[in-house]
Every structure is written in structure tokens, then in C-alpha cells.
């Protein structure tokens with residue numbers, strides 16, 4: 001599979017309904033797969049590319065160099081969204097994209113510590129300049145704390161057994177040694193490696209993914225221009241539930257219209273080509289009020305659809 005494969009690309013573009021003169025923010029730039037397609041559709045508009053991961057951003061910047069001043073890049077966590085936009089002189093955006101989770105580049109990188117298939121130090125931080133590493137969590141948390149985070153974030157029923165085995169095996173320094181400790185403690189059931197859920201839980205804990213997502217969702221209403229659209233892609237049921245709650249609240253409060261009454265799933269063809277996309281769900285909300293351009297927001301989506309067909 002192409003390392004730059006952007007998930008649900010055609011659906012993201014359809015729901016964002018990019019207009020050439022407007023302002024967009026990609027909160028999860030990664031390698032810039034979605035950003036590139038947004039940038040191609042801009043003339044006088046602007047795209048702000050954010051990500052917590054400096055290394056990904058640098059790669060994205062190289063890939064998107066041809067778009068010059070139309071795009072700017074900034075290392076920024078979700079919790080810094082408003083501040084980052086203010087620093088860049090942007091008050092409101094017409095489109096916001098959040099493609100949550102981890103990128104394929106991060107997963108397959110030999111030294112980032114996200115993957116149980118590649119032996120590397122247990123790091124797992126999106127932003128390697130700050131915060132605790134997975135190694136610190138694994139070696140210095142109590143058995144009880146480990147069991148709780150593996151259960152809550154990894155939805156792993158065997159969390160107590162796994163936590164006990166980890167504590168007995170300490171110090172555990174690398175991804176493969178952690179995967180082996182878990183595999184010895186709990187039997188393999190089905191295709192999934194028995195350490196998969198624990199690795200996901202550690203990554204989510206290290207990067208405070210739930211807290212960051214909650215902070216992002218809190219800031220969205222303050223940064224959306226009237227008629228603007230926010231598109232969220234989630235892979236994890238916990239993330240999906242948190243996103244759904246905020247979307248429903250915006251709709252209840254009359255701030256936004258939900259353009260996806262039910263979540264949108266990837267087409268079967270995409271799932272066949274990219275198995276990692278099988279659990280993704282897309283949600284889109286459009287802010288109330290007149291759009292800033294000549295076409296009112298929801299008409300804009302319909303027009304774009306017709307133009308694209």
C-alpha cells in the first residue's frame with residue numbers, strides 16, 4: 001500500500017466542498033495526503049497545515065512545496081488550535097479536517113516505537129520534544145495504573161494479566177520485547193497479535209489522545225466561519241463516541257447542521273485496497289449562518305458534487 005494513502009479522500013473532499021478562495025485548516029497533516037488535494041483546489045485561498053509531529057510536517061512541507069505561499073505549516077497540538085490560528089493571523093476557517101490517530105509513516109517508522117512488528121525503543125510520542133515516553137509509562141507505572149489504561153483505552157479484557165506480566169518482566173525497553181512479554185502472558189486468539197490493543201492503549205495514553213480530542217472539539221465552534229464545514233475521521237470507538245457527542249450538541253444548540261445524519265463508512269473497494277481503513281467513520285457538520293462567499297454553504301456542496309461528476 002502507498003504510504004501516503006489518504007483515507008476516504010473522495011468523501012473528505014465532497015464534504016469539505018473546498019472553494020478556491022477560502023481558508024482551510026488540516027489539524028492532522030501527517031504526510032499531507034488530504035492537504036495536497038485541498039491545496040490543489042485553492043487559488044487565492046489558504047491552507048494551514050498543523051500536526052504535533054515535526055518530522056511528519058517536514059516531510060509534508062517537502063511534498064507540498066509546489067503550492068508555495070498558499071500553504072503554511074506549523075507544529076501544533078489540537079489543544080493549541082486557537083492559539084496557532086491567532087498566531088498565524090487567522091480568525092475563522094471555512095473548513096476544518098481532523099483525521100485522527102496515527103499515520104502509516106509513524107506506524108512503520110523503525111525508530112518511533114509505535115509498531116510491535118519493528119523493534120525499536122518504546123517511544124510512541126507524536127511530538128518527540130516533550131512528554132513521557134511509552135518506556136517510562138511501562139516501567140514506572142503501578143500494575144494497577146497499567147491495567148486500567150490498557151483496559152480503558154485498549155478495550156482489552158485481559159488487561160490485569162498483561163499488566164502483571166509487564167511488571168514482572170521490567171525493565172522492558174523495546175517494542176518487540178514488550179510484544180513478546182504480552183504474547184507469553186495471553187494466548188493468541190484469532191489473527192490479531194495479543195499485544196495490539198495494549199500498544200494502541202499506550203500510544204493513546206502517551207499522546208493524551210482523548211484529552212486532546214476533547215480540547216479540539218471544544219475549540220471548533222470558536223474557529224468556524226458561518227457556512228464552514230468540519231470533517232472528522234475517527235478509527236477508535238472511543239474517539240468516535242466523543243466526536244458524535246459534540247456533533248449532536250452543536251446540532252441541538254442550533255450552531256451547526258449535521259450533513260452526515262449517520263456516520264459515513266469507506267466504500268468496500270477502499271477497504272479491499274487499504275485494510276486499515278475498515279474501522280474509519282466520517283462525520284461532517286456545517287456551521288449556521290451565511291457563508292462568506294457568493295454561494296450559501298449547503299448549495300455550495302451540491303454545486304461541487306455536480307461539478308465533480
Ligand SMILES: C[S@@+](CC[C@H](N)C(=O)[O-])C[C@H]1O[C@@H](n2cnc3c(N)ncnc32)[C@H](O)[C@@H]1O
Pocket residue numbers: 004005006007027028029030031032033034035050051052053056076077078079099100101102103104126207209212213
Ligand atoms: C492519520 S494521520 C493523518 C494523515 C494525513 N491525513 C495524511 O493524509 O497524510 C494523523 C496525524 O495526526 C497527528 N496527531 C495526532 N494527535 C494529534 C494532536 N493531538 N495534535 C496534533 N496532531 C496530532 C499525528 O501526528 C498524525 O500525523
